[in-house]
Amino acid sequence: MADVQTSVRTRTRRRLARAIAAVTAGAALIASVGLAIATAGAQTQDAEAAQAWNLVWSDEFNGSAGQLPSTANWQFDIGNSYPGGPANWGTGEIAYHTNNPANVSMDGSGNLKITALRDGSGAWTSARIETARADFKAPAGGTLRIEGRLQLPQVTGDAALGYWPAFWALGSPFRGNYWNWPGIGEFDVMENVNGQGTVHGVLHCGVAPGGPCNEFNGLGGTTQCGGSCHNGFHTYAFEWDDSGPSGQLRWYADGQLFHTVNESALPADTWAQMTDHAGYFILLNLAMGGAFPDGVAGHATPTAATQPGASLLVDYVRVYTAGGSGEPTGEPTTTPGGGGNRDAYAAIEATSFNGSSTGLPAAGGAIGPLGNGDWVRYDDVDFGSSSPLDFTARVASGAAGGVSGLVEVRIDSRTAAPIGTFAVANTGGWTSWRDVPGNVSAVTGVHDVYLTFTSGQPQDFVSVDQFHFRR
Template sequence: MKRFAFLIAVLTGLDGIQACAQPAETPKAKVSTYEFAATPSWQDEFDYSGKPDPKKWNYDLGDHGWGNNELQNYTDKVENAKVEDGYLIIEAIKGKSGKVNYSSARLVSKGKGDFLYGKFEIRAKLPKGRGTWPAIWMLASENNYGNKGWPDNGEIDIMEHVGFDQNKIHGNVHTKAFNHSIGTNKGNNVVVETVSDEFHTYSCEWTPESVKILLDGKDYFTFTKEAGYEWAQWPFDKPFHLILNIAVGGNWGGQKGVDDSIFPRKMEIDYVRVYPLVEKK
């Protein structure tokens, strides 16, 4: 009996040692999931006529090249930006304007539509022709980081298109750490043969954890905030505003020259809708 009791005690002790050796469970990190409201919080359906709604849009103006050696003068003239028949029309025109030989428009929502996260939908038909460079994109509304300018405060390109590469749509992000000027660009492109013949929906889904670019509801580029990212990699935690424009020529749009015979050229926009982010608990 004493020997039996001793064996039980030994075995019980071994069980205790094994139990103590088991590692404690690591707490699971909380994974946030996000969705977007069904109703826009900011939108322009362009159901009026004349100049773009001044309660929603400002103009960037000038003929100084815009950092890309562009050839157009951005104006606030109705011939370059107007609303008619339910569409916003941004038109690039050949003709003397300011110090250059082309005019166009660059509409910005800054101060009238500034957004931190959300789903952005723009339905548009793009211009066609060598030398055109239309874009639907976003910049930071405040300069909080680095040298207080580009690219430190970030850029989100919902849609870029260059006329010399007609059937390709580009989506990108730019930051201090990731941008084309230093060869670290983050982006992708998708081939679509009807960008100038049909309307397509260009979208961005922006959350605290990722920026996703979509065409007609299908995502083709996602930039994710990785562990350890700071503002140089991820400045996308401050308000941004929308920009709609057509550039002429420039470092990218003019890589194969400008075909003057194509002008005027226009981008037609059916609507702009912004759906706020809703975090699911």
């Protein structure tokens, strides 16, 4: 994984104020019902070519055949809905999502395979996964890029009716709420229905129905990938550019820009509500039936002619940033010695510590390498009224073989018993970053948080880029 930027640029413009009230969408659909023909003004230059990208997260799906995707990177959505959320995922789709390797697993050839199956009684199963991280966003004054290389299910005509593969992202406040769509934002990097040769890139925002994003359709663009998107693997990408005087969202297929939405095209509060939260999580799924394929077909799907067993293949998913702070999570929650509480559930940059062991090394946007006895303190971290489930730290290690250690979380004193810990050894080098989770015990309210580093060897064993808690 590439190293992060070595400096944080000063933001050149003020962010819009956060929306002061969440928008409730009722029983809102969570993915596109149809495709709006309205498209924002096209770019006159290829913005993608001008970027110098830093890889900040990826999954290459290089596991053995039948292996489930990494639970450190992904979580499985099981059933027909989120607990307490809209039925059928809010889209009308009919497949029951599982974590069965028959529905979702690596193929042994470097791909994730999501397969739609139908049993003898006619019931469909498939799969839907989403990243454990929910903090992907444009860095202050920079650009976020979400990219994947995918092959659509190889089925067409009547046999494809109801197939709905998608590669997309939802705003982090959706987790645990499930009724604040579309205000929190949805970026559909790629959607395809009914085996067609075209794919769609769509923005969902504002309120539903109607609103500035024409819900439930969204603001969308369409591409044929230079011929047919149904022919082999194609690379799809979405960029959120925050580097200019106003923001811009862009969609690409095989490097060709096909859809753009400018911040100026949306009300200020709409843009703020979908961009001024902790970030986004990424989803991959293969739905069957629902409002979008039904609407395109003109009737309910799937049908008796629909052929089960076709798969969405995913070669990789990668997240990059360019410019700005070089991080996908925007500005640090506080600066060293700064006032105000930090949000425990937003990314805390490792370099924003308020205190540390003597001579703590720092390199670029990270701290380290670190060894036994090192520690850092982050003041006034607010856990709220409910305890986190776990925490995740982005770490790298070039430690020699046999050298490892513990990253520990302590509350209010660096000599207190750890409330959470995980072990780390060589990750492939000091710039090979990984997101490693660790369980934590109950904690609420506002506390000073210490990261301490313990090892049975004297050698340095870890560098830390950022960390956050999850609930």
